[in-house]
Amino acid sequence: MEKFIQLTLSGIANGAIFALVALGFVLIYKSSDVINFAQGELLLIGAYLTYTTVEMIGLWWPIGVVIAVVLAAIIGVLVEQLVLRPLIGEPTISVIMVTIGLSLLLRAIIGGIWGVTPRTAPQFLPRDTITLFGANVGVDRLWAFALALTLFVLLTLFFRYSREGIAMRAVADDQQAALSMGISVKRVWAIAWAIAAVTASVGGILLMSIFGGVSGQIARVGLLVFPVVILGGLDSIPGAIVGGLIIGLLQSFAGGYLPPELGMGEVAPFIVLLLILLVRPYGLFGQRIIERV
């Protein structure tokens, strides 16, 4: 029982991070139909920037994190403007190839700046454990969960009530109609990339603190975005959250209960990905076009 609770809690914490990363992916897809294969590198950017500000420069960690996140947002906007904007109107497959290229490029740049050897990172989240429902849980996991949750709430409010948030949803629904009321689609794309970079880098920073190090390994979580969004539905924000939690739990249980030499923790999410594609390709919450009756 104790093991179960432990696995559940850590699964939820990991899942919340996956959900954060997936959320950025969904936003980009919804507003511009771009499937972003470079999501994992956005995580790395956040992590390495924080490593730089906190460990190398020695800033107090909240300030370092904020600076890193702002820089990541700027990088997100730049990527959109320089790399994706010229591709407007090109076929989807070209855009996908470009984002794959982008991920390699970013990886190389990161390697060039910070090197490829793993580095120990500042663990600014508290490392102690507390007992919750009779199981020992790391406080850092709870922090990760709480932070992710806060971001979700903020983003939900943004999409529901703010002018730009509603504009983003309008663009996702019907680009031309949005244009016709003076909504700048380019601005919406820039915001989508900025938010994606922010959520991804927060995810990367949380992972860095939990792993206690930065390395290319963090970008592998970017790959987990695919099972998450396919499960939740490519264009659904609630889907990204639910999908993230389910994949987090699945990974945790598969890794915890099945013999470790099978490595099921790593594989299980992708088995789900295949099954979902077979059974329900639009995911749990993905949009099928609304048909009026």
Add this chain to the structure above:
Amino acid sequence: MQPMLALNNVEVIYNDVVLVLKGLSLTVPEGRIVALLGSNGAGKSTTLKAISGLLKPENGEVTDGEIRFLGQPIHKKDAAEIVRMGIFQVLEGRRVFEHLTVEENLRAGAYTSGWKGFDEKLEMVYSYFPRLKERRRQVSGFLSGGEQQMLAIGRALMAHPKLIMLDEPSLGLAPLLVEEIFQIIRQINQDRGVTILLVEQNARLALESADYAYIMENGRIVLEGLPADLKDNPDVREFYLGLNEVGRRKSYREVKTYKRRKRWLS
């Protein structure tokens, strides 16, 4: 007096090769309803998009002539700027944001004018379309066609435009609803002094509502005049209202002359 909107010899080319508007000129005086009639593919929607700046995403371009709004040339401006200047196009086929609620759609319509004064504008729209108020929290994809058209017009009103361009508001709606919507359009024009440029296939209805009308074919204006005069024009009666000289509906045999005579018209 200088007209609110003036198109002078406008030429539009799509994809660098397809010439759609071939030197089109028309004017819209302030405070009036002007109708633009024509058959499918005549270039009516293209004309509206040329005015509102929506050609670019479709690879179209104004290559010659000029469009002036309140004295300023606008054919080089982008869509957002043009909306801010006071022109709002209601696209053909309603195009509501299906996954947004009615009220969120209206908020999107108020994008350029911001949140201030939003509640008053909302009440104003609801006073023209009480049915939208009942459904304000509903997802608009589930509204009926008529309600969606009302929402599309209401969304335009939210931007406080000086000129509303309506692209076939009667499309796919039941005749009774069409009457209702046209009545509201006339009312908006009268109460609020909003100028309206109306594109329609339903010539009878459009001629009843408009103060002035243009008929276009093949990317050009071929006829223009007061609705009363146009209604008496034998060509208009035959091609657009479906009546022959005596005023009866015509038989299929006579329709065969359509193609031959139409060439003469354009």
